[in-house]
Amino acid sequence: MAAFVFFVAAIGAIAGALGVVLLRDAFFSVLSLVAHLLSLAVLFLLLYAELIAAVQVVVYAGAVMVLYVFVVAYIGGEDESLSERLRGSGPVGQGLRAGAVVVGVALFTELVIAMLGTGLSAIHDRGAPYSPGPRTFGTPAYIGKLLLTRFLLAFEIASFLLLVAAVGAVVLAGRIATGRTADQERGAAA
Amino acid sequence: MNIAWYLPVSAIIFAIGAAGVVARRNPLVVLLCLELMLNGGNLALIAFARMWGNGDGQVLALIVMTVAACEVAIGLGMIVALYRRRIPVDVDELRELRG
Numbered sequence: 001m002a003a004f005v006f007f008v009a010a011i012g013a014i015a016g017a018l019g020v021v022l023l024r025d026a027f028f029s030v031l032s033l034v035a036h037l038l039s040l041a042v043l044f045l046l047l048y049a050e051l052i053a054a055v056q057v058v059v060y061a062g063a064v065m066v067l068y069v070f071v072v073a074y075i076g077g078e079d080e081s082l083s084e085r086l087r088g089s090g091p092v093g094q095g096l097r098a099g100a101v102v103v104g105v106a107l108f109t110e111l112v113i114a115m116l117g118t119g120l121s122a123i124h125d126r127g128a129p130y131s132p133g134p135r136t137f138g139t140p141a142y143i144g145k146l147l148l149t150r151f152l153l154a155f156e157i158a159s160f161l162l163l164v165a166a167v168g169a170v171v172l173a174g175r176i177a178t179g180r181t182a183d184q185e186r187g188a189a190a
Numbered sequence: 191m192n193i194a195w196y197l198p199v200s201a202i203i204f205a206i207g208a209a210g211v212v213a214r215r216n217p218l219v220v221l222l223c224l225e226l227m228l229n230g231g232n233l234a235l236i237a238f239a240r241m242w243g244n245g246d247g248q249v250l251a252l253i254v255m256t257v258a259a260c261e262v263a264i265g266l267g268m269i270v271a272l273y274r275r276r277i278p279v280d281v282d283e284l285r286e287l288r289g
Binding site: 010017018020026030036037044047051052055056060068075100101103105107111138142143146147150158161165172173 | 194195196197198199201202203204205206207208209210212213214216218219221222223225226229232233236237239240243245246248249251252253255256257258259260261262263264266267268269270271273274279
């Protein structure tokens with residue numbers, strides 16, 4: 001049963017990833033990424049990472065993707081499809097075709113070699129016994145305790161980073177220095 | 191379920207994301223492909239956390255998700271700023287970092 005769920009979720013995750021790269025419209029790319037994130041949350045659940053799976057669905061597939069959808073709707077992200085672009089003649093199409101395929105295949109090969117070459121004995125195993133017991137591994141209480149004890153510094157730095165990013169996003173996307181918004185300026189120019 | 195099965199999946203997702211970053215032209219889709227790469231890394235982290243029966247990898251995956259959210263906020267802010275200044279939203283046109 002676990003194997004069946006794993007293969008369905010893994011195929012969904014890989015298909016979603018391919019959809020992000022290959023689909024023509026940026027909006028469909030975002031929807032494909034949502035499908036990818038949901039499949040990945042199923043994989044996290046199979047690995048007993050309950051809190052991470054919930055955060056992935058609620059925060060990532062919920063909040064962050066809504067941000068993407070709004071920006072795509074605002075900008076209207078039209079893009080020529082990857083296949084058209086790769087088939088295109090000239091140095092750009094040729095360089096891209098070579099470059100993207102070489103980067104993808106080389107990275108995958110390197111990662112597989114690294115995995116096979118590690119000699120990790122536990123890699124062909126079902127996993128070590130959980131240190132605090134199977135009922136507490138990956139629960140919000142367990143992760144929260146780790147975050148507030150061993151990883152307190154990382155937790156605080158992450159919260160500060162979020163604050164800086166929020167302020168930076170407001171400054172970047174806010175008003176232009178003249179005091180009027182760009183939409184007003186566009187209206188004045190037209 | 192064998193832990194080893196999760197690692198090729200994460201490697202495939204990471205490689206697809208890297209190829210997308212190189213090949214796509216719309217900065218929005220480049221950001222989406224960066225998300226794919228981070229997710230591939232997250233899957234490997236959580237698989238290793240399960241392998242050792244230790245929660246450290248899961249905490250690291252949470253921090254990676256926080257950093258990804260920051261990157262999305264800044265990246266989308268830059269794209270909106272580009273659009274408002276009527277600079278073409280296309281990474282081929284953005285070769286120089288002058289405003």
